[in-house]
Amino acid sequence: MSNDLLPIGRFARLCRLSVKQLRHYGDLGLLAPAWTDPESDYRYYRPGQARDALMIGLLRAMDVPLPVVARVLSGDGGGDLKAARDRIEADIARRQRGLRLLDRVLAEGLPENDVSIVREPARRVFVAREPATPATIPDATALCVGRLLPRMSPEGVLIGLFPLDMEEEFDVRVTVQAANGDDLLPGGAFASARHVGPYEEISLTVHGVLAWFGDYGHTPAGPVREVYLNDPATTPPERLETRVMVRVEDDQ
Incomplete structure (x- = not known):
């Protein structure tokens, strides 16, 4: 020795x-x-x-995975380390969004939204899909919107479709109405509420709509629809308007 x-x-x-x-x-x-x-x-x-x-x-x-650590030690992990850094940054951003939501709930409680029943016709649409996790919903939605913008007419409206039951992995979908659309967005009766404010706070309105289902004994059916009513590129976050809609399964 x-x-x-x-x-x-x-x-x-x-x-x-x-x-x-x-x-x-x-x-x-x-x-x-x-x-x-x-x-x-x-x-x-x-x-x-x-x-x-x-x-x-x-x-x-810093929660860098062990396989990445091994590649860094071998001198081949520069790209992996950058990816790990990006994941940490995304997690911090997600937690900051959560803190802002929690602050609002602490200050105001769960929103009591003005919920109404609306009937929507079936619509021909173009659809963009992107795999996501609960933490990557904003990025996945942005990718879908980017792919649909070239196919969107001036009067077109983007609608985000999100699963009612959040799994570890799922598809985010965004649609835009078009007469020659290659997919059909089903119609029916929907519980609908207006959300005003940043997109990151839409989940509060979604929870408010689902609370309405519980209060009135109705059964919700996914996906949750988010109808984006103005342009985030020209509208301040606090003035963004979104129509949140959940189909009423037991309404004929």
Whole structure:
């Protein structure tokens, strides 16, 4: 055994990791000990391994996945690290949206929306679809809108379609009405409420509409429709208007 080797306890203190973490990273092949005593199975590390150990601890503290950490240590993980950074940024943005919603609920409670029953005809539409998770709904919706804008007439209205039951993964759909549309948006009776304010707060109005279903004993049927009534490029967020609609399944 070389004299410059550090026992696992001293190396752990140097790298601000626990002995348990070092053993785990060694077992995964991320940071193999420089030498292991064949009789006691005790592990030793070289001081020069501290830089890798510190990098592992830093990246894991920021929730960077272990496979990405391994590629960073090998020198091939630049793109993966950028993707991990983007995911963290998206998660922070999602949590900030959640905080703003929570502040509004704390201040005002769950909105009591003016809900009415409206009857919608079936419409021919173009549809854009994008896979999403609850955290990526805004990005997926924006991608769908971008694909539909070239097919949208001046009087066209965009309608977002979102599942009533949020799964881990689902499709976001956005439609625009067109006489030559290749899909049919079904009609029927809908519970409808007007939302005024940022798109990120629409979920409050959706919950208000669903609360109406509970109050009056009706059965909701998805998808939730969001009818965007003005242009977010020219309208301040606090003045955006959206019609939230949920089909009444038990209305004939």
